Amino acid sequence: MSASTRPVITTANLTKRYGRHQALFGLDMEVDEGEVFGFLGPNGSGKTTTIRILLDLIRRSGGESRVFGLDTRADGMAIRRRVGYLPGELAMVSRRPARELLTHLANLRGGVPQHRISALAERLDLDLSRPVRGLSKGNKQKVGLIQAFMHDPDLLILDEPTSGLDPLLQQEFLAMVRRARADGRTVFMSSHVLSEVQDVADRAAVIRGGRIVAVEDIDALRDRMVREFRVRVAGRVRAEDFTAIDNLRELHIEGDSVRCTVDGSPDALVKAAARYTVLSLDSTEPDLEELFFHHYNRNGADGTVGIEGADRHAAA
Numbered sequence: 001m002s003a004s005t006r007p008v009i010t011t012a013n014l015t016k017r018y019g020r021h022q023a024l025f026g027l028d029m030e031v032d033e034g035e036v037f038g039f040l041g042p043n044g045s046g047k048t049t050t051i052r053i054l055l056d057l058i059r060r061s062g063g064e065s066r067v068f069g070l071d072t073r074a075d076g077m078a079i080r081r082r083v084g085y086l087p088g089e090l091a092m093v094s095r096r097p098a099r100e101l102l103t104h105l106a107n108l109r110g111g112v113p114q115h116r117i118s119a120l121a122e123r124l125d126l127d128l129s130r131p132v133r134g135l136s137k138g139n140k141q142k143v144g145l146i147q148a149f150m151h152d153p154d155l156l157i158l159d160e161p162t163s164g165l166d167p168l169l170q171q172e173f174l175a176m177v178r179r180a181r182a183d184g185r186t187v188f189m190s191s192h193v194l195s196e197v198q199d200v201a202d203r204a205a206v207i208r209g210g211r212i213v214a215v216e217d218i219d220a221l222r223d224r225m226v227r228e229f230r231v232r233v234a235g236r237v238r239a240e241d242f243t244a245i246d247n248l249r250e251l252h253i254e255g256d257s258v259r260c261t262v263d264g265s266p267d268a269l270v271k272a273a274a275r276y277t278v279l280s281l282d283s284t285e286p287d288l289e290e291l292f293f294h295h296y297n298r299n300g301a302d303g304t305v306g307i308e309g310a311d312r313h314a315a316a
């Protein structure tokens with residue numbers, strides 16, 4: 001991060017209690033101008049609570065929260081004017097056609113050219129003539145995205161933006177985020193899975209149980225990722241081709257197939273598999289809970305240590 005960047009979002013020792021339930025425990029976070037920042041955490045970890053505080057939709061219990069240098073409690077209105085916000089749960093019950101609803105929202109924000117709304121709708125493949133109320137979850141999500149992006153806000157705050165979007169549309173969405181960044185905007189987006197933000201975010205904070213357990217460059221976070229792989233080859237697998245690979249855990253070899261968990265890069269696994277004729281190769285991303293289990297649980301919350309040694313089991 002260069003010295004000239006300014007923080008767009010700052011929280012310091014931010015806390016939130018809902019009655020007797022404490023949802024946030026002293027959050028410290030800084031998001032710089034012009035960056036795409038992922039806010040990652042499992043369900044119930046406090047992502048939506050943090051976002052609502054930043055927009056002054058709910059009030060913090062203690063600590064500091066600032067957006068554009070403004071205090072969220074004192075200047076909520078001024079902050080919201082410069083933000084495009086996609087809520088995690090969209091209540092879209094209007095009988096109006098999508099274009100009418102979007103035009104109405106655009107007018108509340110001082111006006112947006114119709115061609116801008118049309119271009120975004122075309123990009124996301126949304127029919128603007130249909131009443132919002134009857135739209136599918138995915139199409140409602142598109143309306144939500146258009147209203148967040150259409151006025152070119154300085155800051156986009158997107159709560160689980162890709163939920164309900166199919167993979168092609170997710171790519172379109174990521175292109176919109178990259179475009180916003182290229183235009184100098186700042187993007188803060190939450191997700192409960194790393195894969196949704198890893199191709200576009202510069203950095204990410206990981207929140208769990210109302211505490212930030214890591215803030216890292218996205219590449220470093222990706223390197224920590226554990227992934228499960230299954231490879232099937234023509235012929236019988238020789239166990240020794242795989243048991244010597246350092247970053248494989250839970251290695252199971254049976255007949256023509258290899259199943260394992262890979263810590264970080266799958267390069268060595270892929271090269272070992274390439275000695276055979278590969279019939280299939282599948283990989284699944286474990287959820288964040290599993291990532292935490294492997295990386296953050298054992299040695300405290302700093303996210304720097306705690307990677308378990310390989311648990312090898314070869315049943316040739």
Ligand SMILES: Nc1ncnc2c1ncn2[C@@H]1O[C@H](COP(=O)(O)OP(=O)(O)OP(=O)(O)O)[C@@H](O)[C@H]1O
Nearest residue numbers: 018021023041042043044045046047048049050088
């Ligand atoms: N209005 C509320 N009253 C009481 N508890 C709440 C309220 N809103 C959230 N909580 C609790 O605060 C914690 C954090 O919730 P929050 O919705 O911020 O998490 P999240 O990370 O956004 O999760 P999700 O991805 O499921 O939306 C949870 O334990 C939740 O049950």
